[in-house]
Amino acid sequence: MTENKHVPPHSRSQRARPTMDDVAAVAGVSRGTVSRALNGGHNVSGPALEAVQRAIRKTGYVVNQHARSLVTQRSDSVAFILSEPQDRLFEDPNFNVLLRGCTRALGEHDITLLLTVAGTQEDRKRISRYVTAGHVDGALLVSDHAGSPLLEELKGRTLPVVTCGRPLGHEREISYVAADDRDGARQMVSYLRSRGHRTIATITGPLDTSGGVDRLAGYHDVLGEGDPRLVVSGDYTQASGEAAMEQLLRQAPDIDAVFVCSDLMAAGAIAVLRRVGKRVPDDVAVGGFDDSKVALASTPLLTTIRQPLGRISGEMVRLLLGHIAGEPPAAVILPTELVVRDSA
Amino acid sequence: MTENKHVPPHSRSQRARPTMDDVAAVAGVSRGTVSRALNGGHNVSGPALEAVQRAIRKTGYVVNQHARSLVTQRSDSVAFILSEPQDRLFEDPNFNVLLRGCTRALGEHDITLLLTVAGTQEDRKRISRYVTAGHVDGALLVSDHAGSPLLEELKGRTLPVVTCGRPLGHEREISYVAADDRDGARQMVSYLRSRGHRTIATITGPLDTSGGVDRLAGYHDVLGEGDPRLVVSGDYTQASGEAAMEQLLRQAPDIDAVFVCSDLMAAGAIAVLRRVGKRVPDDVAVGGFDDSKVALASTPLLTTIRQPLGRISGEMVRLLLGHIAGEPPAAVILPTELVVRDSA
DNA sequence: ACCAAGACTGTGAGCGCTCACATTTATGCC
């Protein structure tokens, strides 16, 4: 007859990982003491703590996060969800800065940041499932367009979420931190006008994002309704900036200034202006937005609006952690600042 | 006297999430049936399945991944670990392509990819802890330098790992997929020589990566030991390509061709050559490596070696999944191909 | 010497799920 009583109920391919009980046995203490030693070491005697640490080293023990999370209901990680085609991540330097800031701020609380790129519809579904299944304690949502199914989904699940930029249509329910886009736009357009420019065009961001609509609103705040031919939309990429500038030149050849809602698009616009023989800023002044590193890489140096990206990421993390701890949603608006350089 | 027997043992801040038992109760079936309905629906009758789905919708049930993972020992996610300063991720287009390929390949198996950037030493420690704690089923390790503590750590933990590029010093123990760097280098250098160039220099990658040493080895395969002043190292960035080219020009002004081990560095080298008034390819021919999008953005169009990045990511995923399923480590070397354009 | 207060330790229950097995019910075949 075959001996089968010792077959493990769930056979594993690898040799079994040591558990807390193994450590406890080696250390000659109980499971509870090992657990306490692992979690701050309060109420554990010196010798016991040492024995446990030795045993951990000897057995090569690593905590099983799933077991821990099952009882604590925490995973000590949050998702950084980029709801954009992946290329944007690599083209737009803002994401880079934001990501770095969030990683660092989270790191101070010993929380791991998981970057997920939700480019396709299918990705979005998988990620939504992933984060709502308890894998993460919260989510940082970046660059989400109005009407995105992702936000709807997350909102219904009581998962703490903080967005970067105003979540159009959900300002009341979910936390966000944003730069004061509208005021920044006002500053730039006022500056342009104060320098004597009369025909000021604008290349906006996508109008289903807060950055898009708010900066355009700031433009109109200063200039009134104005000529609709002076307003063209882009999607923040350099290529779209070029296309928009070309269209602007076709529609209104007499413009003497243009407020471009991202530095990257501004770089595209400047390239087009140079191509058609217009001097910047002499013939056409160009103002950007972001103060990213492309503002310093452009010739002439870009006059732009500084977004405090470092503070934004810090506030996003603070808000998210607060939210996870049970605080109600909140919004933070951070001031923007005009940086005058050579392009305007 | 106070009534306290019904206080939940672990009080939660949110209202409790529904569990499978709740769903089972609503659907009028048992927990087991709900579980089966969730996992493929085998051996579940039509009416039962429908009842379960209705109950799930009604209760808003979402599976608790930690509980599931605790028993299955699987998390259905893998980490994509970039062991580089974060900027590299944004500068080097190869990462972009690789990441997209892996995401897609993994997606076909319904596995989520988690991107982690291990820029600092501290990040590395946290990530190492994270992945070994069972959060992920395996790891894709990209651009890891020889002697990296991360690889050592992961290797000791029996976590399935696949690296991109030969893991110097660990070729036997851990899986990897790499392009045939050495042969690619041979192809390029042979081509350069066949076109009549006599003084062929090279700008290598970091010599603690397989790409660095193997491409240099290919160079020597064709040219023999050669003049050490014709060899300068970079770190794959454009800036390092410029610096290396300048040094080369100083050390050996008579070079008539240079094999640059990445397209990005080649772009830097071309910029320097143009700056000093040398024509490409007439005065100095330039060969790149990667066939990334910068090869097509450069003027003149870059003659380069194509790495099959799409296949590389596909093979990495295949190997990793095999590894997770219990297969032994394996290595895959993919052929490279000379792409002749205008720069050489 | 005695007892209260504190420090430390061990124990059992239970987090929410899956899986093997036992059990019930439906189906096919002679």
Next chain:
DNA sequence: GGCATAAATGTGAGCGCTCACAGTCTTGGT
């Protein structure tokens, strides 16, 4: 109609941890 077989269901154990609680062992004040 009876029986083997398969399909569908329910049940209990257990994944590896944390947490509350109940003990045990020190102390020190009187």
